[in-house]
Amino acid sequence: MPDLKVEQPxxxxxxxxxxxxxxxxxxxxxxxxxxxEEALSExxxxxxxxxxxxxxxxxxxxxxxxxxxxxxxxFAPTEEDVSELCVFRYMLETQALRECMSKAREAALAAMKGxxxxxxxxxxxxxRRDYARADTVFHEVFFQHCGNRYLGNAYRGVSGRVAxxxxxxxxxxxxxxxxxxxxxxQMVEAFAAGRLAxxxxxxxxxxxxxxxxxxxVLRTGAVRG
Numbered sequence: 367m368p369d370l371k372v373e374q375p376x377x378x379x380x381x382x383x384x385x386x387x388x389x390x391x392x393x394x395x396x397x398x399x400x401x402x403e404e405a406l407s408e409x410x411x412x413x414x415x416x417x418x419x420x421x422x423x424x425x426x427x428x429x430x431x432x433x434x435x436x437x438x439x440x441f442a443p444t445e446e447d448v449s450e451l452c453v454f455r456y457m458l459e460t461q462a463l464r465e466c467m468s469k470a471r472e473a474a475l476a477a478m479k480g481x482x483x484x485x486x487x488x489x490x491x492x493x494r495r496d497y498a499r500a501d502t503v504f505h506e507v508f509f510q511h512c513g514n515r516y517l518g519n520a521y522r523g524v525s526g527r528v529a530x531x532x533x534x535x536x537x538x539x540x541x542x543x544x545x546x547x548x549x550x551x552q553m554v555e556a557f558a559a560g561r562l563a564x565x566x567x568x569x570x571x572x573x574x575x576x577x578x579x580x581x582x583v584l585r586t587g588a589v590r591g
Contacts, residue, residue, distance in 0.1 A: 383423050390424070390429050391502075392499075403418055448531065449581070454524065460565075463508050466511045469513040495533060502528075504550060506521075550572075
């Protein structure tokens with residue numbers, strides 16, 4: 367029987383949620399910035415109701431914080447938050463890579479190479495934000511091909527914060543992109559050769575180095591919007 371599924375258009379709330387999520391992840395909004403429902407509804411050309419619902423959804427993703435009687439804010443991580451997130455991310459990504467290796471090695475490798483090419487193109491064009499987006503896609507590959515929906519769901523629960531931290535805290539750092547690119551090449555080479563121990567080591571170094579970079583930026587207050 368043919369696939370008769372009808373594509374449903376996105377709801378207004380989903381569109382607003384996606385736009386606000388992109389604005390946070392792409393550093394159009396500062397970490398900790400106050401978000402006014404009225405100002406956002408005016409800027410987006412919608413009523414306050416879909417804005418309010420979208421912000422509630424983003425709170426569940428950890429991208430905004432809603433404080434009763436005080437307001438809504440873009441999430442503002444502490445050094446401890448970032449440390450715990452990086453450890454959790456490492457645990458998820460290493461396991462996802464092991465699953466990819468055993469279940470969908472060729473497909474995962476092809477997707478990783480595609481994301482790496484996009485990173486190289488962004489680097490050549492001098493677009494740091496495009497590089498960060500392609501970097502996010504690279505790591506999402508692990509969960510798209512791991513064949514375990516629970517791993518994927520766990521990662522999706524933190525992926526917005528991981529992507530936002532990448533853009534807000536590492537993109538502005540001098541030399542960070544070059545170090546990141548070298549490590550991604552090493553990951554692809556280790557995965558292609560089936561060297562899981564080396565892959566774990568590279569990924570650990572990659573994520574923990576990012577943690578220290580994030581912590582330095584947070585400590586000095588040099589976060590850019």
